[in-house]
Amino acid sequence: MASPGMIHGHLRSSASAIIGAGSPTLLRDKRKRRGSAALCSRLQIRAETMATKELEIKVERNPPESRLAELGVRQWPKWGCPPSKFPWTYSAKETCYLLMGKVKVYPDGSGDGDGCVEIGAGDLVVFPKGLSCTWDVSEAVDKHYNFE
Numbered sequence: 111m112a113s114p115g116m117i118h119g120h121l122r123s124s125a126s127a128i129i130g131a132g133s134p135t136l137l138r139d140k141r142k143r144r145g146s147a148a149l150c151s152r153l154q155i156r157a158e159t160m161a162t163k164e165l166e167i168k169v170e171r172n173p174p175e176s177r178l179a180e181l182g183v184r185q186w187p188k189w190g191c192p193p194s195k196f197p198w199t200y201s202a203k204e205t206c207y208l209l210m211g212k213v214k215v216y217p218d219g220s221g222d223g224d225g226c227v228e229i230g231a232g233d234l235v236v237f238p239k240g241l242s243c244t245w246d247v248s249e250a251v252d253k254h255y256n257f258e
Contacts, residue, residue, distance in 0.1 A: 165241045167215060167227045170234040178234070183207045186254040191247055199242040202257040208233050211251030218242040 170177075178184065186207075212230045215237075220226060229235050230249075237243075 165217065165238050167217070167238070167241070167243075168236040169227065169229055172232045173234045178207060181205070181234075181256075183234075183254050183256075186256045188252065189255055190250065190252040192250050193247050195244065195246045197242070197244050200237045200239055203239045204237045204255055204257050206235050206237070206253045206255040208235070209252045209254070210249070211247065211253070212249040213251060214246040214248070216244045216246065218244075 188209075190211075208229060208231050210231045213228070215227045215229065217225055217227075
């Protein structure tokens with residue numbers, strides 16, 4: 111009959127063979143988890159990058175009159191505001207054409223200066239649906255706008 115010490119030693123070595131650090135199954139599972147975590151991180155970064163690209167502000171500087179006519183810009187409603195600073199969230203895609211003014215648009219999370227988009231008179235701008243930002247108007251704005 112085996113002594114208690116032999117049984118305990120046998121159980122310990124069997125357990126480590128089954129669940130211990132040297133277990134090929136456990137090592138493979140750890141690598142899978144690490145691989146899954148890395149894949150999740152890559153997918154999360156890619157999703158954030160895609161979301162950021164989807165929420166980009168597009169600026170067309172001084173488009174030709176033919177482009178403005180093609181879009182029907184001159185028939186769009188007008189909006190204006192004095193110098194001011196305010197938050198805004200776009201519930202729909204907006205395309206606007208600035209007739210006058212200067213604005214710095216800070217998308218949420220961009221910090222002061224980083225990622226800021228400067229727009230002014232003569233710019234055709236597209237703000238994507240879902241964008242949250244702060245408008246910092248330094249010169250009074252007058253613009254045509256269209257929501258889609």
